[in-house]
Amino acid sequence: MTSSAPPDQHALAYRGQPLPNILEDQVVPDVLTLNCDERFWVPQSDQVWFRPLLFSVSQGYFVNLLRVRKSGILSRHRHAGPVHATVLKGRWHYLEHPWWAEQGSYAFEPPGDIHTLEVPEDVEEMVTMFHVTGAYIYVDVDGNPVGVEDVFSKIQKAKEHYEKVGLGADFVNQFIR
Template sequence: MLFETIDTGCLNAEDTPWIPYTPYADDVLIKYFKIDRVRGETISLLKVPPGTKLATHHHTGTVIVYTVQGSWKYIEHDWVAHTGSVVYETASTRHTPIAVSKDETVITLNVVSGELLYLDDAGSTVATENWRSAMNRYLEHCRKAGIEPKDLSSFSY
């Protein structure tokens, strides 16, 4: 059976590069661990400089965000997520993240299902992020940097 051939894997941070989260923000970096085209899910770290505001977006699926370092919030909410916080976002939510740490880079671990629809000021979709755009960003970065890409669709590189 197929499930018997899948081993437990360890995804080490040094196995994949930090990549600029372009075209949305050149100073925001993303590190992909898993890009699952079957489930439409990505697992990644996001590194955001202090005070950086990201674009407003709408989630078509659920998102789990663990704050590894720093503090951040959504402009639309009163709470602030600090180091060690877990934020669970239901499907069909819309928000605008901002790093509220004054002198500390924010790093979050993100498990994203479905699509992120980036919105303009009128609420119209201007860009879509999903497993396919994540894989394209990763492969393009590896190509430009001369890095041999890992199989991010697998839990064992």
């Protein structure tokens, strides 16, 4: 049987019609180059910054790099949705759990989990990529809400920062899908 298809059909790009209403792909170059332009890092609190990679407003999640240059308690929070974390540098743990997230580790945190994030004293810098669905609900030691952070508050914080450092508020738009 003879085929008219070229033998390397797998190497051809799709040539059909695109599906309707598909968002454009997004590529953020050099995300593992941690010593990038400091203006990319949005201050979150004292010695804590995040670098946005993706803000999904339609699905309510965000992906960012979190950089911490201090030791001690960072926050106590509850997750409204699942969280995925990959540690790129340093290490951290939750006071409520026996495990440690160390460089090269992946952690899954289920919705509803409440924990207190601590960076140990021997860590000068911790960088972790977080994929957060839903919100962080910051709580006191008894679980009472004291603050909320979600994709929309992260976008607002990034807009304000990028405007302040001269990149312009619209710089954040490249991360919004």
